Amino acid sequence: MAGQTLYDKLWNAHEVTKRDDGSSLIYIDRHLLHEVTSPQAFEGLELANRAPWRLSANIASPDHNVPTVTKERSAGVTGIKDKVSRLQVVTLDENCTKFDIAEFTINDARQGILHVVGPEQGLVLPGMTVVCGDSHTATHGALGCLAHGIGTSEVEHVLATQCLIQKKSKNMQIRVTGQLGAGVTSKDVVLAIIAKIGTAGGTGHAIEFAGQVFEDMSMEGRMTVCNMAIEAGARVGMVAVDDTTIDYVKGRPYAPNESQWPQAEAYWRTLYSDDDAVFDTVVEIDGSQIAPQVSWGTSPEMVVDITQSVPTPDQAIDEAQKEGWLRAYTYMGLEAGQKITDIQLDRIFIGSCTNSRIEDLRDAAAVIKGRKVADNIKEAIVVAGSGQVKLQAEAEGLDALFTEAGFEWREPGCSMCLAMNADKLEPQEHCASTSNRNFEGRQGNGGRTHLVSPAMAAAAALAGHFVDVRTF
Numbered sequence: 332m333a334g335q336t337l338y339d340k341l342w343n344a345h346e347v348t349k350r351d352d353g354s355s356l357i358y359i360d361r362h363l364l365h366e367v368t369s370p371q372a373f374e375g376l377e378l379a380n381r382a383p384w385r386l387s388a389n390i391a392s393p394d395h396n397v398p399t400v401t402k403e404r405s406a407g408v409t410g411i412k413d414k415v416s417r418l419q420v421v422t423l424d425e426n427c428t429k430f431d432i433a434e435f436t437i438n439d440a441r442q443g444i445l446h447v448v449g450p451e452q453g454l455v456l457p458g459m460t461v462v463c464g465d466s467h468t469a470t471h472g473a474l475g476c477l478a479h480g481i482g483t484s485e486v487e488h489v490l491a492t493q494c495l496i497q498k499k500s501k502n503m504q505i506r507v508t509g510q511l512g513a514g515v516t517s518k519d520v521v522l523a524i525i526a527k528i529g530t531a532g533g534t535g536h537a538i539e540f541a542g543q544v545f546e547d548m549s550m551e552g553r554m555t556v557c558n559m560a561i562e563a564g565a566r567v568g569m570v571a572v573d574d575t576t577i578d579y580v581k582g583r584p585y586a587p588n589e590s591q592w593p594q595a596e597a598y599w600r601t602l603y604s605d606d607d608a609v610f611d612t613v614v615e616i617d618g619s620q621i622a623p624q625v626s627w628g629t630s631p632e633m634v635v636d637i638t639q640s641v642p643t644p645d646q647a648i649d650e651a652q653k654e655g656w657l658r659a660y661t662y663m664g665l666e667a668g669q670k671i672t673d674i675q676l677d678r679i680f681i682g683s684c685t686n687s688r689i690e691d692l693r694d695a696a697a698v699i700k701g702r703k704v705a706d707n708i709k710e711a712i713v714v715a716g717s718g719q720v721k722l723q724a725e726a727e728g729l730d731a732l733f734t735e736a737g738f739e740w741r742e743p744g745c746s747m748c749l750a751m752n753a754d755k756l757e758p759q760e761h762c763a764s765t766s767n768r769n770f771e772g773r774q775g776n777g778g779r780t781h782l783v784s785p786a787m788a789a790a791a792a793l794a795g796h797f798v799d800v801r802t803f
């Protein structure tokens with residue numbers, strides 16, 4: 332028998348039963364809940380007169396709708412101006428109280444974006460199956476677990492049964508070899524992967540990221556990459572367990588205690604793809620060739636190197652791509668062939684579940700070196716992914732570096748990643764954003780998003796336009 336991939340191992344360890352139609356019933360270890368996709372699930376549970384099947388598997392926190400301005404945040408839920416947003420957060424609080432589910436509420440020091448909070452608290456551990464009513468749940472695969480987003484009806488299903496009906500995906504390995512150059516980060520790696528394979532490249536697959544670049548990468552970096560597996564078309568992204576994983580988990584509040592640790596670690600150490608495991612699809616990229624990336628268009632695959640230009644229609648591989656580009660030039664207000672470094676910016680957003688961990692903030696802060704945000708930038712905000720990241724950054728003095736340069740230092744939440752709270756772009760504004768999605772209207776009606784790394788966003792804030800952080 333051929334060896335098993337990491338995905339096979341995780342799947343087999345959680346398969347309760349195979350069904351006649353080729354799907355399987357899978358046991359779920361951890362369920363993360365936020366205010367947007369849980370209300371109807373709780374309502375369904377109540378109507379069916381059911382209780383959550385395993386309370387301790389669930390953890391909730393509001394993240395999408397919370398205000399990030401300190402004055403509004405300190406007022407708690409009453410500080411949320413938008414009625415619908417407030418109702419969602421209040422409803423989450425009420426449901427968690429009613430069903431006895433643990434919640435890091437709006438002003439809890441542990442509140443934050445679930446995909447930052449889960450690993451940080453040790454609530455997500457290697458070997459687990461992890462779900463959340465949120466497509467970026469793939470993030471958690473960085474810890475060597477099987478994690479993916481689910482819809483609201485599945486949220487109800489998991490609450491009620493702790494199980495899910497799933498169809499197994501194909502195995503894909505993306506190998507990034509060699510070493511990254513200075514100034515090139517995990518965000519550039521994942522954007523370069525998507526530029527290469529396209530937003531449908533991973534469709535139907537569970538992606539394992541492997542190779543020297545991921546072996547050398549920190550847990551924060553691995554989370555950035557797995558986070559965007561969904562933008563590469565896959566629901567699942569994973570990295571094998573190694574010393575980096577084990578060291579990251581050790582000592583986290585909900586991680587196994589000392590007496591449980593040896594047993595847990597012994598199991599976790601088995602979570603890698605066997606040498607003779609077979610992948611349905613393999614992609615290889617030379618990491619040393621990756622440059623800082625910038626998205627110019629309205630899809631995460633419309634990405635080029637900072638040294639390049641907006642592509643011209645004759646470079647499109649087919650008519651469909653050409654059509655997409657023509658539409659994107661207009662929406663983004665860019666000319667074909669225009670240099671990326673000529674794109675002037677209006678706002679800067681450093682945050683989101685892709686890039687709001689401590690290492691991301693350190694990377695951005697390191698670029699500042701006493702310089703100031705350029706005059707043409709209307710607003711530059713830094714939004715830590717969780718209360719814990721914010722505290723850590725403040726302990727390191729990063730907040731002062733940012734505010735002295737002219738950035739605003741905000742409270743944790745999804746913020747300007749999506750236009751669901753008060754942090755939005757105005758029509759036609761260009762934003763250098765460390766988030767993961769750049770479709771039309773994502774950051775506000777008519778807003779123009781450019782996806783970049785935290786270091787590139789910081790450099791752009793200081794220059795007022797995109798610059799190559801390697802020579803800035």
Ligand SMILES: CC(C)[C@H](C(=O)O)[C@@H](O)C(=O)O
Binds near residue numbers: 367395464465467
């Ligand atoms: C609101 C939520 C359902 C959504 C998701 O699933 O990803 C959001 O987090 C996003 O990033 O678009």
Ligand code: SF4
Binds near residue numbers: 394683685744745749
């Ligand atoms: S930060 Fe953005 S991508 Fe992540 S969960 Fe929030 S809205 Fe979705």
